[in-house]
Structures are given as C-alpha cells and as structure tokens.
Amino acid sequence: MNVVDFRIEQAVGYITLNRPDKLNSFNRHMALEMQDALKACETDLVRCVLITGTGKAFSAGQDLAEAVDPNGPGMKRILSEHYNPIILAIQDLKKPVVAAVNGVAAGAGANIALCCDIVVASRSASFIQAFSRIGLIPDSGGTYFLPRLIGHQKASAIMMLGDKISAEEAERMGMIYKYFEDEGFMNEANKIANMLASMPTAGLAYTKKALQWSLTNSLSEQLLNEDTLQQRAAATEDFNEGVLSFLEKRVPVFKGK
Template identity: 50%
Template sequence: MSEPSILVQRRAGYRVVTLNRPDRLNAFNDAMHEALRAAIDEAEADEDCRAVLLTGAGRAFCSGQDLNDRLLKPGEKPVPRESLEKYYNPLVRRLHALPFPVVAAVNGVAAGAGANIALACDIVIAARSASFTQSFARIGLIPDSGGTYILPRLIGEARARALMLTAEPVPAEQAADWGMIWRCVDDDQLIPEAIALCEQFAIAPTQGLALIKRALDASATNTLDQQLNLERDLQREAVMSPDYAEGVRAFMEKRKPNFRGRKAE
C-alpha cells in the first residue's frame, strides 16, 4: 500500500499536518487536495484543536501543482483546468477563515502554488535552507493561489512584480529580511520553533485570535473609518468571551490564565 499523501498528528491543543509526497516534492494532485481538505475539516470540527502546523515531508514544503497531471499527449489541445476553483482557491480562503492560527513550517522548496499556500498561513517560519519561488512564469502561467494579492502586500509591488516576472527564488533569510515571512531559523530548529509556537497557541484565548484574523483580513480593503468601526464591533465580541473575563481575573490575581479557547464560543 502507498503512503497517505497527508499525515496528521493529533497533539494536545493542536495538530501537525504534513504534506507527504516527498518523491514529488509534495506537489499537489487531486487526491492530496482531497486529503488536505479532510484534515482541515477534522481540525476545525474538533473544538480541542486550537492551532494547525502545516509542513512538508522530505526536502520540500511543496513544489506546487504536480505537472505530471497536466502533460498533454501529442496533438492534444490544452483544456482549462478547474483545479483553482475546486481546490486552490477554497484552500486559501479556508486558511484565512479558520478560527485559529495556522503556522507554516517551510522546510525546503516552496514553489508556485506551494509558496503562496505557505504565505496564506498566519505565521510562516522557514528553515535557512528553504526558498520561495513564484515559478509560474517559467511555464507561461500567472501566479495563483492568492499570490498576486498576498505577495505585494507583504513585500511591496516592486519586489513582488520582479519576483513574478523573473521567477527568481528568494532564500529564506532574504524572505525574512523583506518581511515576506516571520522568521528564518537554522534547519534543525525549524520544527522545534514551530511546535513551541503551536503549544503557545494551544493554551491561548483562541476566540480572540480568530477575531484578530478577521480584523487583519478586512483591513486590506477597508477605509480607516470602516476599519475603526470593525474594530469596535469585534472588540465587543471579544469582551463578551469568557476568555476575556479569565484573562482579567488572572492578571489581577497575578497568575497564569486558564483560557477555554474554542470551547468559549
């Protein structure tokens, strides 16, 4: 029997989800998309899950779409694929909408849609040997999976435009310097750092973190007045959470809070 294309480890308060097609540099095919969607569904349905760590097996995070699924036979005409509408776009939307943080631990090559899926996560930590490549131009395609939206907002239009037109790779250290990712760490520290972050989120006020995600997502298109109003409305929600009351009590009592997380919703 072949190995599953997605591996899931259930840990206290969070899950580790590993893209597991190392022989194909964890490139996506339809079966892997379906398995990843199921893993995310299960994590969201489990109120004890308060974070997800997404990483890749072997020497890559994800090299994007498996082009073996796109090879044309001699004389065959290309047909527009529905994979963006069916798989990639829902995945990016889902990562943004999940009611808890998603941490990407980029352990090697992140190329094409693989790079943009990593950047769609809430926090990106990369191994020093990792790299990010908008490789679409090499085969005559445009960046997808949110790349033309997310990347300019992270590093500015000038850098994003050049990376997309030239398809040059960005080493992890440079990505961190540019603000493309949160942190670059030594290879042997990647998973320990990512796990420590998820363990922090596993005892955090999850409902408040979900509201932070909502506020940040809306800020990209809101006016200042719209964003101020949204902050007001979301803060009202946050104040009504049992975790806010627990946070205040713990502060006054000079102790660590015991947040209920998603059970507080």
C-alpha cells in the first residue's frame, strides 16, 4: 500500500502523506516513497510541487515505534537515509515547493514543512519542535531553517521548551507565509500552487537559488551571483514572452522554458 500519494495535475506535482492512522508519522517505507515522489517531480511536466497530509495531521514526525525497534533502521540510518535526502531534494528542486500544513506538524514533520519555499497552514494547524521532550535535538534541517526564519532567540526558546505554535502565531513571527481558515484551506493552497505553476519556472528556480546563496554570501558575492543568474533568466523564452506581453498589453503565457 502506498503511504505517499503522488499525482500531477495542471503542472502541479501533489505529494500527500498518507498514514492518517499514525498522524502521517514517518517510517522507512514512507520516507523512501516521499523521496521517490520528489524525484518524480524533476520532470518538466511539473512546474510546482505541493506537499500536504491526509487527515488531521501534516506529519507528527518520526514513528517512534520504528525508532526504538531493535530490528529497525536505527537513528543513524533514519537521518542519513530518510530525512536528509528529503530535505536536500526539496532544496535542490528547480521549481517552487509549497507546504500546505493541514494539521499538526511536529518534529521532523515541522522541519520538512519549514524547508519548503512557501509554507501555508490552516488555522487549526500547529508547529511543534518536539525533540526536547524525548531527549533529542532538532534535526531535518530544523536548526538551520528556523533561526533564519524567526531569529536565534525565538528559535532557541521554541526548540528547547517544545512550545506548540499556532498557525496564527507562526504567521505573526514569520515562520510561515500565511494561514487560512480551515474551510477552504486546500482551495487557497491550490490557488498558490497553480499560480506558481503558470509562472516563469526557470526564473523562479533562479530566485530560489539566489535566496539559498544569500544565507552564506557576502554582499559582493551575492551581487555577482545575482548578475550570473539574471543573465540566465534573461536568456529564457519566458523572459521574451514576459516582455512581449507587457508591450502588447496582454496576459503572458509562460511555458516554463
């Protein structure tokens, strides 16, 4: 049985975590299926990716029964073979990735969401860095992304205290882009994904790369990288279409090329 559903509709690759009876907690089976789904999103048929969960949760993080199973993969393999490849795949995809957090996002589940390019949540969703409650440290890129999103002091307190952060509070502190009312939440998330899928894909990919580089570059280095990426963007068909549509006063039709 698939525990990750994948489909492509209108150039959006939908990845849906599907272990609702376990609050979409990750085991090896689900982690590897998610890696396969992210790999499938590399096709040109996909111009945006949307990740969400089935049922009441986005993901409760690691399935702890597997983590303590003496016959299981063990913590070393769980990180190196399960979560780290997922985080890197999301970051390396040359297209925007939207996390539609439909419910609780805890532990690695929260950090998978936070590594996405745009994070939206339903009002009833929440984010929990639950690691400290069981004697672990935040993983899956949590210590990298969260302090960059909300600052060191806030991130430190949230991670050490294990606070439950509501969607409204997450938006207010800059952890996520926006939250929507539960009713109609997926419609709003789909609108964002569909809009991104209709935009200049290469330009969005270059923007994603520039933002990633900005985290470690000096200003001078970033200006040089912006120059390089801008020349690549200017060489795309979508740039020509964007300019022509502006001059001709019509809606552009981008092809992702």
